Amino acid sequence: MARETSTTGLFRFALLVCLSVVVMIVDFRSHYLQYARSALATVITPLHVVATLPQEIAERINIWFVSSEGLRGEHQTLKAEYAQLKAKLQKMQALERENQNLRYLLDAAEKVPERVLMAELIQVSLDPYTHKILVDKGLNDGAHVGQPVFDPSGVMGQITQVMPFTGAVTLITDPSHAVPVQVQRNGLRAIAFGTGSAGRLRISYLSNNADIRVGDLLLSSGLGGRFPRGYPVATVNSVKNDPGEAFLKIDAVPMAEIDRASQVLLVWRGSGKSTLTQNPGDDVDGMEEPHIGILNQVPGPE
Amino acid sequence: MAVILSFVIAFLLTLVPVPEWATMYRPDWVALVLIYWCLEIPDRIGLGVGWIIGLMVDIIQANLLGLNALGMTLVGYLANRFQYRLHMFPWWQQAISVFFILVLYRALVGWLRGFVSPVDLSYGYWVPCLTGMVVWPLIVIILRDVRRTSKAR
Numbered sequence: 001m002a003r004e005t006s007t008t009g010l011f012r013f014a015l016l017v018c019l020s021v022v023v024m025i026v027d028f029r030s031h032y033l034q035y036a037r038s039a040l041a042t043v044i045t046p047l048h049v050v051a052t053l054p055q056e057i058a059e060r061i062n063i064w065f066v067s068s069e070g071l072r073g074e075h076q077t078l079k080a081e082y083a084q085l086k087a088k089l090q091k092m093q094a095l096e097r098e099n100q101n102l103r104y105l106l107d108a109a110e111k112v113p114e115r116v117l118m119a120e121l122i123q124v125s126l127d128p129y130t131h132k133i134l135v136d137k138g139l140n141d142g143a144h145v146g147q148p149v150f151d152p153s154g155v156m157g158q159i160t161q162v163m164p165f166t167g168a169v170t171l172i173t174d175p176s177h178a179v180p181v182q183v184q185r186n187g188l189r190a191i192a193f194g195t196g197s198a199g200r201l202r203i204s205y206l207s208n209n210a211d212i213r214v215g216d217l218l219l220s221s222g223l224g225g226r227f228p229r230g231y232p233v234a235t236v237n238s239v240k241n242d243p244g245e246a247f248l249k250i251d252a253v254p255m256a257e258i259d260r261a262s263q264v265l266l267v268w269r270g271s272g273k274s275t276l277t278q279n280p281g282d283d284v285d286g287m288e289e290p291h292i293g294i295l296n297q298v299p300g301p302e
Numbered sequence: 303m304a305v306i307l308s309f310v311i312a313f314l315l316t317l318v319p320v321p322e323w324a325t326m327y328r329p330d331w332v333a334l335v336l337i338y339w340c341l342e343i344p345d346r347i348g349l350g351v352g353w354i355i356g357l358m359v360d361i362i363q364a365n366l367l368g369l370n371a372l373g374m375t376l377v378g379y380l381a382n383r384f385q386y387r388l389h390m391f392p393w394w395q396q397a398i399s400v401f402f403i404l405v406l407y408r409a410l411v412g413w414l415r416g417f418v419s420p421v422d423l424s425y426g427y428w429v430p431c432l433t434g435m436v437v438w439p440l441i442v443i444i445l446r447d448v449r450r451t452s453k454a455r
Contacts, residue, residue: 009349013379016353021373023368029419033367040361046361047310051317127363128325129421134364161364168364176419196422257392259322268428 018268031145034162036263038139041163048124048134048166055123090223114228115268117141120147122166131174132259135264138165147227150265154232154255155179155220157271159266172233173198178185182221187223192233192252198259201234203250210248214239218252225256228269285301305347305451308335308445309355313362326426329434332359332370333377333407338445340381340390351393352378366418373411377403393439399436 027033119135126132137143138161147159149169157171173177176198180191181203188211194200206212216236222229234252241248312331320328356374360367369409380390380403388399408431415421423426 008378009382012349013375016349016375017372020353020356020368020372023371024366024414027367037361037367044313044358044362047313047317051314052319055319123319125325125328126317127365129326129415130365131362131417131428141352174419175421195419195421 005242013271024122028246032159034145037161038163041166045163045165051124053120054283064212080216092268117266119167119264121264123262126168126280130162130176130194131157131171131258133171135159135167135169136165136268137266138163138167140164141266142268143167148227150267151256151261152265153257153262154234155227156256156258156261158226158263169264170248171258172201172254172256178221179227179233180221181218183212184217184219185213188212190218190250199253201254203236203252204247204252206248207242207246208243208248212236212239212248212250217255221300304448305339305343308448313358316359317362317372320399324341326429327433328352329430330407330436331355333374333404334434334438336374336377337381337403338380338441342445342449344382344385347378348382349375351380366415369411369414370414371408372414376410377392379409380406393442396442397435397438400438401431404431406435407421409421 023033027037092238113223117137119137119141122134124134126134135149142163143159145159145162147167149156155172157169157174157177159167160170161168171194172176172192173194173196175194177194179192179201180189181192188206190203190210190212192203192207193258195202203212214236218233218236220227220229220231220233228273231256234254236250236252239248240250309332312335315331316328324353332355336347336352339354354376356369356371357367359365359370359374363370384399387434388396405428408428412421412423414425416423421427
């Protein structure tokens with residue numbers, strides 16, 4: 001009797017193990033399970049809401065006890081900042097028009113206008129071994145897999161899972177993530193890999209004579225077509241040149257407040273097609289380790 | 303009913319945000335609760351439930367589907383397999399066994415994770431096994447109470 005139960009137990013164990021392995025492979029290789037995930041997530045989303053309650057209650061209580069003095073001060077600084085930004089924006093508008101005109105004259109492709117949506121972070125802790133955050137916009141708001149996410153100061157990551165009311169964002173610091181970047185100063189192209197620590201990106205595959213310095217600003221290069229061009233990604237904070245190595249060792253600090261932001265922006269490109277309709281598995285940039293062969297051809301300054 | 307409630311609470315405990323330093327020590331609540339129920343009512347809770355629970359963990363953590371499902375299946379299997387023995391153990395011996403189950407669970411999940419993305423399996427990764435061992439008696443006490451009151455009703 002006991003013998004029999006243990007063998008059936010082992011059989012069931014083997015069966016479930018196989019099943020999980022199949023599920024994992026399908027989920028990793030394709031987007032087919034996206035819908036199953038969405039359906040199940042609908043049941044589970046309330047959990048996320050409940051889990052944020054303690055934090056929210058704490059915040060409410062905090063708000064009660066904020067002195068009017070402090071609020072007035074904050075209001076003042078915000079007002080000043082608003083005025084400054086508005087002045088800058090006026091200049092920006094003029095510049096943008098000029099830029100468009102010039103591009104038109106040069107017959108260059110126009111920048112696609114982008115649509116943005118503000119999303120609120122859901123304060124839950126996901127798997128601590130991946131860098132992911134949850135935002136309160138999902139399928140119902142038109143979010144899609146592969147959509148770039150920003151915070152007010154820079155590139156934050158991209159959406160990798162959409163559920164009906166929430167979306168999971170993989171941050172640029174996730175060890176499996178990479179962003180194509182470009183040095184602002186000279187247009188040198190590179191790839192910024194996540195490292196798994198919140199304040200650090202690694203720039204790989206730049207040859208020892210590449211022109212990159214500490215303090216250089218890295219913008220998204222738009223190659224790969226996932227992140228729009230020209231958004232700040234990181235600043236270089238250390239460049240190590242080891243003559244024995246083929247490439248420079250470069251560290252950069254993300255511009256976005258990776259672990260502090262509470263509001264993020266979802267961006268739609270002008271022709272915002274869902275990446276779900278693309279061939280499954282052809283994540284050009286971002287989620288897959290890029291091929292080194294391509295990277296070696298990265299030219300110097302244009 | 304008590305079973306479902308305890309799992310819901312375990313889910314919440316895995317999700318509730320804690321200060322940065324504390325994330326390292328967060329025990330695998332769901333796995334612990336699963337082990338408890340596997341020992342208490344092995345005829346109802348086992349591999350199958352473990353698999354489903356693990357799948358739910360994957361969804362709430364926005365993880366690769368099947369990762370924790372596989373891990374929880376292992377937990378369920380081990381707990382079921384050694385149920386008679388574990389049931390007889392004094393609490394400290396039980397806690398040590400739980401520690402080893404958690405180590406195996408984390409080893410399996412960590413190894414699988416490695417296929418998808420580079421993962422850091424240094425000391426910090428194993429700390430939750432220790433904290434899990436420490437909170438195990440607590441879980442037994444609480445869930446036993448819950449079970450008694452729900453039975454009495």
